[in-house]
Amino acid sequence: xxxxxxxxxxxxxxxxxxxxxxxxxxxxxxxxxxxxxxxxxxxxxxxxxxxxxxxxxxxxxxxxxxxxxxxxxxxxxxxxxxxxxxxxxxxxxxxxxxxxxxxxxxxxxxxxxxxxxxxxxxxxxxxxxxxxxxxxxxxxxxxxxxxxxxxxxxxxxxxxxxxxxxxxxxxxxxxxxxxxxxxxxxxxxxxxxxxxxxxxxxxxxxxxxxxxxxxxxxxxxxxxxxxxxxxxxxxxxxxxxxxxxxxxxxxxxxxxxxxxxxxxxxxxxxxxxxxxxxxxxxxxxxxxxxxxxxxxxxxxxxxxxxxxxxxxxxxxxxxxxxxxxxxxxxxxxxxxxxxxxxxxxxxxxxxxxxxxxxxxxxxxxxxxxxxxxxxxxxxxxxxxxxxxxxxxxxxxxxxxxxxxxxxxxxxxxxxxxxxxxxxxxxxxxxxxxxxxxxxxxxxxxxxxx
Numbered sequence: 001x002x003x004x005x006x007x008x009x010x011x012x013x014x015x016x017x018x019x020x021x022x023x024x025x026x027x028x029x030x031x032x033x034x035x036x037x038x039x040x041x042x043x044x045x046x047x048x049x050x051x052x053x054x055x056x057x058x059x060x061x062x063x064x065x066x067x068x069x070x071x072x073x074x075x076x077x078x079x080x081x082x083x084x085x086x087x088x089x090x091x092x093x094x095x096x097x098x099x100x101x102x103x104x105x106x107x108x109x110x111x112x113x114x115x116x117x118x119x120x121x122x123x124x125x126x127x128x129x130x131x132x133x134x135x136x137x138x139x140x141x142x143x144x145x146x147x148x149x150x151x152x153x154x155x156x157x158x159x160x161x162x163x164x165x166x167x168x169x170x171x172x173x174x175x176x177x178x179x180x181x182x183x184x185x186x187x188x189x190x191x192x193x194x195x196x197x198x199x200x201x202x203x204x205x206x207x208x209x210x211x212x213x214x215x216x217x218x219x220x221x222x223x224x225x226x227x228x229x230x231x232x233x234x235x236x237x238x239x240x241x242x243x244x245x246x247x248x249x250x251x252x253x254x255x256x257x258x259x260x261x262x263x264x265x266x267x268x269x270x271x272x273x274x275x276x277x278x279x280x281x282x283x284x285x286x287x288x289x290x291x292x293x294x295x296x297x298x299x300x301x302x303x304x305x306x307x308x309x310x311x312x313x314x315x316x317x318x319x320x321x322x323x324x325x326x327x328x329x330x331x332x333x334x335x336x337x338x339x340x341x342x343x344x345x346x347x348x349x350x351x352x353x354x355x356x357x358x359x360x361x362x363x364x365x366x367x368x369x370x371x372x373x374x375x376x377x378x379x380x381x382x383x384x385x386x387x388x389x390x391x392x393x394x395x396x397x398x399x400x401x402x403x404x405x406x407x408x409x410x411x412x413x414x415x416x417x418x419x420x421x422x423x424x425x426x427x428x429x430x431x432x433x434x435x436x437x438x439x440x441x442x443x444x445x446x447x448x449x
Contacts, residue, residue: 002031002051002152006165009155012055012073017159019082022059022089024101025159026305029055032152037125040144042133047125059085063098066091099327102306103160107290110166110281114194117169118151124195125149128173131201136177141208145175149195156291162306164291171195175204176388177211178449184401185449186210187368187388189232191429193287210367210389217401219445220392226363226419227440228356228393231427233366233386234435237411239428240372241380242277242344245314247323247333256380256412257323264323271318272418276347280311283345286431292339307339314341318415348421348433356422356436358396363436365391365398369407380410385446404449405442414440 004012013027031053038046058067059082066088070081128147136143149171157163174189186207192198241256250257250264257265281288292309305327313321322338330337357365367389375381386404393399414437422434 002033002053003167004029004031004053004153004155006155009153009165010157010163012078013155013157013163015075016055016057016078016082017157019079020059020086020159022061022086022159024060025082025085026058026101026162027055027157028154029053029156030152030154032150034148034150034152035120035122035125036146036148037129038146039129039133042137042143044126044129044133047122049122055081057081057085059089060098060101061086061089063094063096064089064092065095065098097328099305099331101158101160102162104162105164105291105306105308107164107308108281108310110287110290111284112166112168112193112287112289113151114169114196117149117171117193117195120149120171120195128198128200132175132204135201135204136208139208139212140180141211142178142180143175143204144178145173145200145204147171147173147200154289156304156306158306164306166289166291168289169193169195171198173198173200173203175200175207177204177207179211179215181215183217183449184211184213184215185388186212186214187232189368189427191426207388213391213398214389214401214449217390217403218392219403220364222405222442222444224439224441226360226436226438228353228360228363228365229435229437230353230365230367231425231432231434232368234369234411234414235428235430235432236369236372237382237409237414238344238346238432239430240374240382241411242314242341244377244380245320245323246340247325247338248329250323251329251333254378256378257320258378266320266323268320269318270320270412271315271415273318274418274421275315275318275415276313277315278311278313278345278347279309279341279343280345281309282311283431285426286343286345286429288343292342304339307337309339309342312338312341314344343429345431346424346433348424348435351420351422353422353434356420356434357393357398359420360393360396360436363393364402364440364442365389365393375408380412381408382410383408383443385448387448404446406444406446407441408443409441
């Protein structure tokens, strides 16, 4: 019962709304079937599958709202939850920023659902794990990995006539490979909606190569270096920046998009002219939920207040073109409400990662960053560490592995120091190119592998 059809979901939502005595009411029904397999030291440790189905009801009286949730769907339980939401709403303080619910909306058709992923079973997961573990065992390497597959749906409706429904699937796979002495480490972390695009054996081979190549790392002095950032390295920094493109924060002087003396930097060129970042829910390589506004989700889930997700340009040729606006702040400013981006596409070039390496006289290849923390959110300054394969490049070739660094860097500055962009690939629910960046700041060494 975890995956309801559009008709089944609407029937439940309509029934809930029929019980309402509130001024306004919204309903969100969601469910998923999630499976996983986990392994470490070349042996599966856990595996499982779960089904979840939940319903959330928000009742509103004037500007007072209350929410109640339930996972039982008989008539008596549904009506009881409606009454509970209404009771909470009557007791709640007024929300001065409450906005009336949306009426009917038009949503894009998106391809977030893949039947191949929905059909994944325990045998498939076991084979995926074996294809990752076996080559490591044969090379005397140690694998630790995790694969999770999800098939789900989200449906929203309210008393103003809004209704939206979306099915989605997704697979997230991560693999870390270590050498027998523990001195070499490699990593890879692909995610897809359609599992036919995932090859755990090929992905593991990449991590194996990095593990074997990263042993016997040498120390380099910290400083400013030309770096080649694989998408798994840059994804979190870029996500943090995109998530910070909130119009209210900018208007109130709390953002990197705030202008000194007041106003925002909307329309200003803040990045290298090769930087263009968009969202497109219909992109076949990165399909997204057609509705958002507090919802979204890595594999195309949805929710929130039902604002339609649209194809939108956030940064074009280095110029800030859009910020996201809550419905309250959009109404206050007299502009269109824009939901946050739940997955973005950074345009790039046609070069491969190998091409970027060949074009580098001296530099450092970074597989990934981890333990990233904000130093100064207003300037987007972050710190973190390299991990799982960091290499010195000279005359277009990888010469030797280097000890890991701590970095202090801002994605805003980083995107002003672009030397070259490669072909975008999917990473962390986004499409991101490998990037060649000059003057990237490493501040100290780390002995961690």
